[in-house]
Amino acid sequence: MANVENLTLEIETIDERKVNIGETAALLLVACAIGTMANYVATGVGALEAFPGMAILFLCSVAGLIMARFVPLALPSVAWVSLFAIVITIPGVPGSAWVVEQAGKINFLSLATPALAYGGLALSAKEFAIARKSGWKIVIVAICVMLGTYLGSVVIADLTLRVFS
Known part of the structure; x- marks a missing residue:
């Protein structure tokens, strides 16, 4: 570790x-x-x-x-x-x-x-080194963060369009 x-x-x-x-x-x-x-x-x-x-x-x-x-x-x-x-x-x-x-x-x-x-x-090479040292769990966390950010943006955009259109 x-x-x-x-x-x-x-x-x-x-x-x-x-x-x-x-x-x-x-x-x-x-x-x-x-x-x-x-x-x-x-x-x-x-x-x-x-x-x-x-x-x-x-x-x-x-x-x-x-x-x-x-x-x-x-x-x-x-x-x-x-x-x-x-x-x-x-x-x-x-x-x-x-x-x-x-x-x-x-x-x-x-x-x-x-x-x-x-x-x-x-x-950079430093960022790749950090990713290698972090292991596979960081990939799952990153995917969850990106998915959550995307879905949150979709919900906010949808609500905004419904309210102001």
């Missing part, structure tokens, strides 16, 4: 001020390409039509990375990205109507699906 001390998972923290912006921007381009394909599959909106909206998302993301790296205010990059996106879509800001129109051509759920799938599949 494995000791509890051996099952700890160390979490590495990354200082956003040391992130390589060029490398991260290249990875964001790959994510944009995958997102464009997912958007086409989900909505039928072609790559050329979705390009301006995807470019806006990319530029907001890179701008947020740059701000997190160089501005002395200690905000995470996701906060900077959100701030940029909010500011450029405020009614009255020049060009905001165009930005909203272009972003409207992108189905954000289709962008999240590949990212969440990758996040679910990205397991």
